[in-house]
Amino acid sequence: MKSSSQAVRIAIAVVVIVGTIAYLAVSGVQANKSYYVTISELQGMGGQAYTRHLRVAGNVAPGSIEHSGTTAQFVLAENDNRLKVDYKGTEPPPDTFKDNAQALAIGTYGRDGVFHATQLQAKCASKYAPKPGEMPNAAKAAANGTAALSLTPLSR
Numbered sequence: 001m002k003s004s005s006q007a008v009r010i011a012i013a014v015v016v017i018v019g020t021i022a023y024l025a026v027s028g029v030q031a032n033k034s035y036y037v038t039i040s041e042l043q044g045m046g047g048q049a050y051t052r053h054l055r056v057a058g059n060v061a062p063g064s065i066e067h068s069g070t071t072a073q074f075v076l077a078e079n080d081n082r083l084k085v086d087y088k089g090t091e092p093p094p095d096t097f098k099d100n101a102q103a104l105a106i107g108t109y110g111r112d113g114v115f116h117a118t119q120l121q122a123k124c125a126s127k128y129a130p131k132p133g134e135m136p137n138a139a140k141a142a143a144n145g146t147a148a149l150s151l152t153p154l155s156r
Contacts, residue, residue, distance in 0.1 A: 035052055035053070035054050035055065036054075036055045036056075036057070037054055037055070037056060038056070038057070038058075038078055038081075039056060039058055039076060039077075039078040039081040039082070039083045040078065040079075040081050042054065042056055042083065042109060042115075043081065043083075045109075049109040050108075050109055050110070050111055052108070052109075053106075053107070053108060054106070054107070054108065054109060054115075055104055055105070055106050056076065056083060056085075056104070056105050056115055057076075057078075057102065057103065057104045057105075058076030058077055058078040058081075058083065058102075058103065059076065059077050059078070059100055059101070059102055059103070060074055060075070060076065060077075060097070060098065060099055060100060060101050060102075060103050060122070061074070061075040061076070061077045061082065061099075062099040062100055063099065064099075065097075065098075065099065067092075067093060069092060070088070070089055070090060070091060070092050071086075071087060071088050071089075072085075072087040072092075072093050072097070072120070073085070073086050073087070074087070074103075076103060076105065076115075083115055084113065084114045084115065085105050085114070085115045085117055086114050086115070086116050086117065087105065087107075087117040087118075087120050088116070088117075088118065089117070089118055089119060089120060093120050093122065094120070094121065094122050096122045096123055097120065097122035098122075101122045101123065102122065102123050103120065103121065103122045104120070104121040104122070105117035105119075105120055106118065106119035106120070106121075107119065
């Protein structure tokens with residue numbers, strides 16, 4: 001009799017522990033999940049926009065950046081849609097964060113119509129593009145009949 005009641009207690013303890021671990025895993029995944037939306041999709045989400053962790057991308061509107069330390073306020077633009085962004089992070093915005101740069105803001109949308117970002121990523125495509133009227137290196141090499149990359153052996 002004693003061994004069967006002890007086995008039941010152990011089985012109940014195992015079920016409680018496994019259930020707790022499963023609940024924590026599912027709730028942790030839900031908390032860290034973020035949806036990627038465009039500015040127009042964000043503005044059309046209604047009340048759902050205020051309750052979700054989101055990623056919004058667009059181009060930084062020229063002249064809209066106000067930067068101080070690890071905070072920045074700016075406007076993301078996508079076609080005719082605009083979104084004010086208030087970035088408050090632990091790190092300053094990246095070096096590539098400039099006017100007309102493509103930016104990805106990660107955070108939440110406030111009822112004040114401002115996107116409150118805690119993370120910010122930016123890339124500047126013009127930094128890596130050839131100057132206007134200039135051919136990219138690979139195209140130059142193809143036109144000249146040479147390889148785009150040349151490898152030289154290391155000397156010992």
